Amino acid sequence: MTRRGLLGAFAATALAAAPTYSNAFGLLRGAGDIRRLKIYNGRTGESLDTIYWIEGSYIKDALAEVNHVMRDWRNNQVKSIDTRTLDIMAAAHNLMDTTESYLLISGYRSPQTNAMLRSRSSGVAKNSRHLKGEAADLRMNSRSVAQMYRAASACAAGGVGRYTSSNFVHMDCGPVRSWGS
Template sequence: MTRRTVLGAFAGIASLAAAPVYAKAPGLIREAGDIRKIRMYSQRTGEKIDTIYWVDGEYIPEVLNEISFFMRDWRQNELISYDPRNVDVMAAAQHKLDTSEPYLMISGYRSRKTNDMLRARSRGVASNSYHIKGMAADLRLRSRSVAQMYNAAYSCNAGGVGKYTHSNFVHMDCGPVRTWGR
């Protein structure tokens, strides 16, 4: 039996049985507990991800590879090793929102080419975006408002959080702590 098989078998009951371990962890990780899980889907590719990516103090490398593939630049079909710290930010915010709904991932990793193209269309795209570094995501939930998502991500105190009310999404990254938006 592989580790992944065991994790899959216990995923449903583990969250009920395991008490979170908070020692030596930054605020955002304290919200994620012993088992960290992320749920997302992409309308652009039709792909979904609903997975446990961290157990008892360890990231699961194979799952991080799956997340990197999911977060790839679909326009250029390029991927980068996506920063697991941002997965932690997203998972902690999702946990705080107390929802089983997966995030709609609007944008994850962006190649320089894609970022430059988007920047030419909108003044809201940074030239040295954390998306280019595989450290950011733009996300939406049907069941939660932009303000609720923003507040959950902001309360993690773990990176950049941008509120895009008119476009109905929240930006989360694992760069320096900062906020923007209206």
């Protein structure tokens, strides 16, 4: 099956299974029944390359590592990152067919950090999904914002924001929606 055919099949499956989209990622697992994340946190210098889901089960220790890397680096507060967001990130990464890690711009944000960022920018939501551990702002050197946006949007499984002038894409597990230019 071609990559285009796989993308079309995935999109159709994701739409048909929207209420339970976490099962739709099965088409993207490739040769094994696994989900993997590669993340580099430029603020802390930490790298993560982990399989966080195998054969229908999340791996507790791997999720703890993901939560740590995606913490609020300003105050080291850790929150559990919603696995639905991780699944969207992993599925989009697979669609982009790259071995490069995501560069994490923002994962979890504490209320204090979110308030500080809101005071500096009108683009920070008061009730941001970052506060709930449900969002990630990401970039890649080998893929454009448009490419990342298209891959995340193809998952049809959450919110996807395109921030071309700031060179990142927002992915979250909220309602399916998109924005930005």
